[in-house]
Amino acid sequence: MAGNKSKGTAVLVAFYNVKALGVRYLETALRNADYDVRTIYFKQFNSAVPRPVTQTELKLLCEQIQAVHPVLIGLSVMSSMYLETIDQVVASVLKANIAPVVCGGAFASIKPEYFLEKGVPYVIRLDGERPLVLLADALREGRDPRDIPSLAYRQDGKNVLNAIGLIAHDLDEYGEPTICCPDSMLIDNDQVVPGDPQLKTLSYEVVASRGCPFTCSYCTDINLRRLYPKGTLPVRTRSVQSVMKELKEAMKYCKNIAFVHFYDEIFPNLPGWVDEFVKEYTKYVNLPFSIWTHPKMTDPEVLNKLVKAGLIEVIMGIQSGSPHIRNDVFHRYETNNDILKAIKTIADSHVFWCTYDLMLQHPFETIDDIRQSYELVKAFPTNHFELQLHGLNFLPGTDIIPMAINAGYLTEEEMNEVMYAPMAQQFGTFHKREASVESQMWYDLIFLWQFPRYHKKCLKYEKDVMAHQKEIEKDYAFAQKLFNLRYVYKKGMIVIKRRLRKPF
Numbered sequence: 247m248a249g250n251k252s253k254g255t256a257v258l259v260a261f262y263n264v265k266a267l268g269v270r271y272l273e274t275a276l277r278n279a280d281y282d283v284r285t286i287y288f289k290q291f292n293s294a295v296p297r298p299v300t301q302t303e304l305k306l307l308c309e310q311i312q313a314v315h316p317v318l319i320g321l322s323v324m325s326s327m328y329l330e331t332i333d334q335v336v337a338s339v340l341k342a343n344i345a346p347v348v349c350g351g352a353f354a355s356i357k358p359e360y361f362l363e364k365g366v367p368y369v370i371r372l373d374g375e376r377p378l379v380l381l382a383d384a385l386r387e388g389r390d391p392r393d394i395p396s397l398a399y400r401q402d403g404k405n406v407l408n409a410i411g412l413i414a415h416d417l418d419e420y421g422e423p424t425i426c427c428p429d430s431m432l433i434d435n436d437q438v439v440p441g442d443p444q445l446k447t448l449s450y451e452v453v454a455s456r457g458c459p460f461t462c463s464y465c466t467d468i469n470l471r472r473l474y475p476k477g478t479l480p481v482r483t484r485s486v487q488s489v490m491k492e493l494k495e496a497m498k499y500c501k502n503i504a505f506v507h508f509y510d511e512i513f514p515n516l517p518g519w520v521d522e523f524v525k526e527y528t529k530y531v532n533l534p535f536s537i538w539t540h541p542k543m544t545d546p547e548v549l550n551k552l553v554k555a556g557l558i559e560v561i562m563g564i565q566s567g568s569p570h571i572r573n574d575v576f577h578r579y580e581t582n583n584d585i586l587k588a589i590k591t592i593a594d595s596h597v598f599w600c601t602y603d604l605m606l607q608h609p610f611e612t613i614d615d616i617r618q619s620y621e622l623v624k625a626f627p628t629n630h631f632e633l634q635l636h637g638l639n640f641l642p643g644t645d646i647i648p649m650a651i652n653a654g655y656l657t658e659e660e661m662n663e664v665m666y667a668p669m670a671q672q673f674g675t676f677h678k679r680e681a682s683v684e685s686q687m688w689y690d691l692i693f694l695w696q697f698p699r700y701h702k703k704c705l706k707y708e709k710d711v712m713a714h715q716k717e718i719e720k721d722y723a724f725a726q727k728l729f730n731l732r733y734v735y736k737k738g739m740i741v742i743k744r745r746l747r748k749p750f
C-alpha cells in the first residue's frame with residue numbers, strides 16, 4: 247500500500263458521517279507528511295432510524311485495518327450520540343491489537359477520560375492535524391510520544407492531559423480537506439463498499455470557518471472554545487481562496503453536486519470577506535447554497551449579496567420565545583425584538599427558503615414558556631418560513647448539565663443515563679415530544695402556525711387549547727403530511743431551478 251516515499255499507512259475511521267470534514271483534514275495533514283491513509287467511513291448517517299453496529303461490520307472493520315499494517319488507528323468521535331457503536335469498535339480494535347489507537351474529535355476533546363479509561367492509549371484534543379502527524383512519527387520511530395502538545399494519555403493509573411498546542415491561527419495552514427480519499431471505503435449493511443462514498447453526493451459540505459462567538463449552554467462550542475490557548479480567536483476564518491480551491495476540487499470529483507451546504511456555525515459576515523466570496527463563488531462555483539446564521543448576525547447588505555450569489559436557504563436558531571428560557575437557561579442573549587428584526591431582514595432578502603429552529607419540551611420549560619414560543623412565532627413579520635421543532639439533548643460537558651442537576655430535574659446518575667443512553671433513545675429525544683397534554687397542544691399550535699391556512703383555526707384554539715384537543719391533534723396530523731410534501735417541493739425546486747439555470 248505504501249509508496250516509495252511513504253512513511254507507512256495511517257488508518258482513520260469516521261462514524262456515521264461519509265463526508266466527515268474533520269477526518270478529511272487529517273487525511274490531508276498525514277498525506278502532506280508522507281503517510282498513506284486508509285479512511286474507513288463506518289456506517290451511514292440516519293438520525294430517524296439510527297442503526298447500531300453488527301458483529302459482521304466489526305469483523306470487516308478489523309480485517310480492513312489489519313490488511314494495511316497501520317502505524318496507528320485514528321477514531322474520530324465527533325458526537326456522543328452513537329457511543330454504543332464507538333464502544334464496540336474501541337473494544338474490537340483494542341482486542342485485535344493491530345496498532346496503537348488514538349481518539350479525537352469534538353466529544354473526545356471534551357471527555358478524553360471516557361476513552362483513556364477504556365484502555366485507549368491516546369487522545370488528541372482539538373485540532374488534530376499537527377499532533378497526529380507527530381504521534382505517527384513518534385510511533386513509527388519507536389520514540390516516546392508523551393511530550394506531544396494536545397496529547398492525552400494514561401500514566402500510573404492517572405489521566406495526563408498535555409496543554410493544547412500547535413494550533414494554526416491561520417486555518418489556511420492546514421490546507422484543504424481531502425475530497426477524494428484514494429484508499430477509502432464505506433462499511434455498512436454488513437458490506438465493504440470500496441471507494442470514497444462522498445463522490446456520488448448531490449450536496450457538498452464545507453466549513454469556511456471554525457468556532458462560534460456565542461455561549462449557548464446546551465452546545466459544546468463554548469466548552470471547546472475554553473480549551474483553546476489564550477489568544478486563539480473564537481472564530482477562525484479561512485481565506486476565500488482556500489474555500490474556492492476546495493469547492494473547485496469538489497466540483498471536479500463529485501460530478502453530481504447540485505448544492506453546497508456551508509456548515510459554519512455562523513456563516514462569515516466580515517464585509518471584505520463576503521465581497522470577495524461573492525465574486526469568486528459566482529465565477530467559479532455558481533451553485534445554490536445554504537448557510538446557518540444567528541439573530542445577532544444577520545446583516546441586510548450581506549444577505550442581499552449572498553442571495554445574488556446563490557444563497558437559497560438560511561437556517562437560524564431561535565430556540566425559544568420565552569426570554570427567561572433564552573437568557574437564563576440557554577444563555578442566548580438576543581431579545582424577541584432582535585429575533586423579529588432578523589426574520590424581517592431574512593425575508594426582505596427574498597431568499598428562497600428560511601428555516602427557524604426551536605427547541606421545545608425540555609425540563610426547564612413551563613406551559614407559559616411554550617405559550618410564549620407560540621406568541622413569538624405568531625408575531626413573525628412574514629408567512630414565508632419553515633419551522634424545525636426539536637427536543638433538547640443533554641450533551642456531555644455542556645454548561646446546561648450542572649444547571650439541570652442543580653435545579654433538581656435530574657440526579658447526576660439520571661443525567662449520565664440520559665447522556666450516554668443508546669443511540670435510538672438519544673436521537674428519539676431530539677425528535678420526540680414527551681410532555682403534558684397541554685404542552686403538546688401548544689407545540690402543535692406552533693407547528694400549525696407555519697401554514698397560513700391554519701391561522702384562523704389557531705386563533706380559535708389558542709383561547710382554550712384543552713377544549714380543542716381533538717381538533718388540534720387532527721390538524722396537526724394532517725399538517726405533518728403538508729410539511730413532508732413541502733420538503734419534497736423544496737428539494738424538487740432546487741434541483742429543477744438548478745438544471746434550468748433559473749434564479750432562485
Ligand code: B12
Binds near residue numbers: 263266372467
Ligand atoms: C458541521 C457540524 C456538523 C455537520 C458535519 C458536516 C461534515 N461534513 O462533517 C452535520 C450538520 C452533518 C453535523 C451532524 C451532527 N452533529 Co454536528 N457539528 C458540526 C460543527 C458545527 C462543526 C464540525 C466541523 O466540521 N468542524 C470543522 C472540522 C475540521 O473540525 P472537527 O470535525 O472538530 O475535526 C477536527 C478535530 O476535532 C480533530 N479530530 C476529529 N476527528 C479526529 C480523529 C483523530 C484520531 C484525531 C487525532 C483528531 C480528530 O481534528 C480535526 C481537524 O482539526 C460541530 C461543532 C464543533 N465546534 O465541533 C457540531 C457538533 C460536533 N455536532 C454535534 C452533534 C450533536 C451532531 C449530530 C449528532 C446532530 C444530530 N442530532 O443529528 C450529528 C452527528 C453527525 C455525526 N455522524 O457525527 C455536537 C456533538 C456534541 C456531542 N456530544 O454529541 C457538536 C459539538 C455541536 C453541539 N451541539 O455541541 N454536524
Ligand code: SF4
Binds near residue numbers: 459460466
Ligand atoms: S450559536 Fe449555535 S453554534 Fe454558537 S454556541 Fe449557540 S448553538 Fe452553538
